[in-house]
Amino acid sequence: MNKWNNYETLEHHKGMIWVGKLIKTENKGNICVNQNGEFRVIAYVSPDMLEHKDLDTMVAEVVTAEGTQYLLEEDETKITCSICGNTYDELMVNIVDYPDDVCLKCESQYRERAKEYCEA
Ligand SMILES: [Zn+2]
Numbered sequence: 001m002n003k004w005n006n007y008e009t010l011e012h013h014k015g016m017i018w019v020g021k022l023i024k025t026e027n028k029g030n031i032c033v034n035q036n037g038e039f040r041v042i043a044y045v046s047p048d049m050l051e052h053k054d055l056d057t058m059v060a061e062v063v064t065a066e067g068t069q070y071l072l073e074e075d076e077t078k079i080t081c082s083i084c085g086n087t088y089d090e091l092m093v094n095i096v097d098y099p100d101d102v103c104l105k106c107e108s109q110y111r112e113r114a115k116e117y118c119e120a
Contacts, residue, residue, distance in 0.1 A: 004030070005018075005020075005030055005032050005039035005041060006039065009021060009022075010030070010032055010034075010039060011085060012034075012080060012085050012086070012087065013031075013055075013059060014059070014072050014074065015070075015071050015072040015073050015074055016033050016034050016035070016071045016072075017031065017032070017033060017034075017059055017063070017071055017072060018031075018032045018033075018034050018039060019031050019032070019045075019055065019059065020032075020045075023045055023050075023055060026047070027045070027046075027047040027050045028044075028045055028046050028047055029044075029045055030043070030044055030045070031043040031044070031045060031058070031059055031062055033068075033071055042062060042063070042066060042068075043058075043062040045058060059072070060072065077089065077090055078090065079092075079093040079095060079101055080093075080101065081093055081101060081102060081103035081105075081106055082100035082101045082102065083100065083102055083103070083106040083109075083110055084103060084105065084106050086103065086105075088103050088104075092104050094107055098110065098114065
């Protein structure tokens with residue numbers, strides 16, 4: 001496993017694009033492409049780059065510059081869970097019953113929390 005770019009250090013952004021978790025807190029980190037679990041770095045974000053742009057815009061510019069916009073396209077048969085951020089086959093995610101898309105793994109916990117909220 002790559003020491004710097006892996007499921008521990010990165011989080012899912014959109015499509016095949018993953019970004020460093022530190023970008024949120026430290027405004028720096030890698031933008032990577034997830035190719036079947038192998039992360040390839042396509043850009044590095046530094047704090048001054050994020051001064052005038054948000055991450056969404058940055059990522060869109062990077063992939064557009066590389067001519068690889070398809071990397072941002074969501075696979076339509078795959079759905080990302082709003083709770084854990086993992087992407088699953090559409091059959092694994094409940095997109096009907098709640099305002100969020102919730103995968104089967106998160107569903108019981110999510111339902112508990114929703115119930116508490118309603119009863120409060
Ligand atoms: Zn989930």
